[in-house]
Amino acid sequence: MENTIVKAENYNGYFGDNHVVKDVNISINKNEVIAVMGPSGCGKTTFLRGINRMHELIPGATSKGKILLDGENVYDMNAIYVRYKIGMVFQRPNPFPNLSIYENVVAGYMLNGLKVSKADKDVIVERSLTSAALWKEVKDSLHKKGTFLSGGQQQRLCIARAIAMQPELILFDEPTSALDPISTSSVEALFHELKANYTLIIVTHNMQQAARVSDRTAFFYMGELVEFDDTKQMFTNPADQRTQNYITGRFS
Amino acid sequence: MTQLETEISALKSELISMWILVQSQFNKAKEAMVQFDKDLAREVLVKEKRVNSFELKIDRDCENILALHCPVAIDLRFLLAALKINTNLERIGDIAAGIAMYVIESPVNFDLKALEKSQVLRMYEEAVNILMDTRTAFEKEDTILARSIFKRDDVLDKINIEAPEYIAAIIREDIENINESLYILSIIRKLERVGDQSMNIAEEIIFYVEAKILKHQESLNKE
Numbered sequence: 001m002e003n004t005i006v007k008a009e010n011y012n013g014y015f016g017d018n019h020v021v022k023d024v025n026i027s028i029n030k031n032e033v034i035a036v037m038g039p040s041g042c043g044k045t046t047f048l049r050g051i052n053r054m055h056e057l058i059p060g061a062t063s064k065g066k067i068l069l070d071g072e073n074v075y076d077m078n079a080i081y082v083r084y085k086i087g088m089v090f091q092r093p094n095p096f097p098n099l100s101i102y103e104n105v106v107a108g109y110m111l112n113g114l115k116v117s118k119a120d121k122d123v124i125v126e127r128s129l130t131s132a133a134l135w136k137e138v139k140d141s142l143h144k145k146g147t148f149l150s151g152g153q154q155q156r157l158c159i160a161r162a163i164a165m166q167p168e169l170i171l172f173d174e175p176t177s178a179l180d181p182i183s184t185s186s187v188e189a190l191f192h193e194l195k196a197n198y199t200l201i202i203v204t205h206n207m208q209q210a211a212r213v214s215d216r217t218a219f220f221y222m223g224e225l226v227e228f229d230d231t232k233q234m235f236t237n238p239a240d241q242r243t244q245n246y247i248t249g250r251f252s
Numbered sequence: 253m254t255q256l257e258t259e260i261s262a263l264k265s266e267l268i269s270m271w272i273l274v275q276s277q278f279n280k281a282k283e284a285m286v287q288f289d290k291d292l293a294r295e296v297l298v299k300e301k302r303v304n305s306f307e308l309k310i311d312r313d314c315e316n317i318l319a320l321h322c323p324v325a326i327d328l329r330f331l332l333a334a335l336k337i338n339t340n341l342e343r344i345g346d347i348a349a350g351i352a353m354y355v356i357e358s359p360v361n362f363d364l365k366a367l368e369k370s371q372v373l374r375m376y377e378e379a380v381n382i383l384m385d386t387r388t389a390f391e392k393e394d395t396i397l398a399r400s401i402f403k404r405d406d407v408l409d410k411i412n413i414e415a416p417e418y419i420a421a422i423i424r425e426d427i428e429n430i431n432e433s434l435y436i437l438s439i440i441r442k443l444e445r446v447g448d449q450s451m452n453i454a455e456e457i458i459f460y461v462e463a464k465i466l467k468h469q470e471s472l473n474k475e
Contacts, residue, residue, distance in 0.1 A: 207324070211324070236324070236328060236463070247324045247325055248256070248325050248326060248327050250254065250257070
């Protein structure tokens with residue numbers, strides 16, 4: 001499909017002999033918010049990290065199958081370039097502690113050795129912080145350390161850092177699990193805004209969050225993609241009994 | 253069993269208790285009509301308050317479960333269905349009280365022959381059975397039984413449509429019957445509503461168990 005941005009074809013992920021993601025086939029459209037949920041150890045994070053080739057950084061971790069980004073297999077591309085195109089935000093806000101808010105936003109350019117003029121950096125910083133709904137709060141303290149911000153602000157700073165590289169896709173690995181409800185709600189509101197320009201894949205343990213923020217939801221169980229459907233359908237009448245058992249808390 | 257399952261199971265028991273009370277009210281109103289027993293009719297009116305209390309309690313429990321447990325899928329469908337079944341049952345309770353009120357208000361006894369001729373007795377018996385079977389369908393999550401309600405409601409509708417003709421015949425026989433006949437016609441109109449409420453309940457049972465929406469479809473398409 002023309003609108004497809006990411007497609008997994010028979011994707012398998014392993015940790016040594018441990019087969020953690022099994023033959024996943026999934027097709028994700030541009031400007032969609034996708035939630036990935038499932039019990040601990042179901043392979044959802046491994047699948048996410050397979051998309052931007054973070055999985056292979058772990059010793060003994062391997063993968064098989066294809067992840068197509070705009071039709072091109074990421075495993076045939078330069079891994080650094082893949083991560084340049086696919087941003088990632090992690091569970092705990094992780095701004096660089098020794099860098100200022102400003103430097104954190106443009107860290108991707110600095111660390112990749114990309115030369116950007118001061119004027120362009122200013123534009124990138126303002127645009128990224130505005131997109132991450134943080135500009136108004138930090139515009140007068142751009143040169144303070146990022147770690148001075150609250151947890152929710154730090155996470156939005158990490159999102160701004162990801163946006164600064166203008167990725168095609170942003171991966172979120174339980175992005176609000178370390179945040180309080182107010183910060184969680186500001187990050188969730190941000191997802192709705194980011195959707196206009198980016199495609200988001202969010203791994204979450206919080207089912208209500210999946211229901212609130214995503215257009216479609218994928219349910220993983222024991223390494224398999226059990227169900228992938230419209231979020232409303234999934235939370236009102238899931239097709240698979242295992243999905244129903246999981247979302248209604250009847251999992252034994 | 254999770255806490256949500258426990259709460260849902262308790263809610264289901266509560267709805268069944270309300271159902272039993274409403275059935276009892278409906279049967280007593282019938283008995284009051286047939287025997288022209290004004291004391292029994294008054295008892296129905298007094299107990300109507302208990303039906304209303306049930307409705308409020310079940311509404312509040314549904315609200316609490318929705319707020320505290322954020323149910324999804326079959327649990328969410330059950331709660332949405334429970335809210336509507338609760339409303340429908342309360343209305344059937346109102347209908348039973350309305351019939352009891354006619355017995356109290358009527359200056360003349362209802363004649364058994366007129367009750368038979370007007371088909372109101374047959375209609376009442378069918379309505380009692382329908383109400384009983386919707387409860388069984390709910391308890392056993394039996395959607396086949398729930399679907400059978402749609403056809404049986406047609407029997408009530410037919411009697412309701414033919415009622416003016418029967419009532420006119422009774423009045424023609426003896427103009428003195430006019431008061432009694434108008435009360436009987438009003439009871440028939442109320443019983444027709446019991447059929448509609450039971451159909452709504454049957455639709456909710458099917459929605460809850462099968463996730464199918466049958467509302468606003470012709471009865472033939474509901475099967």
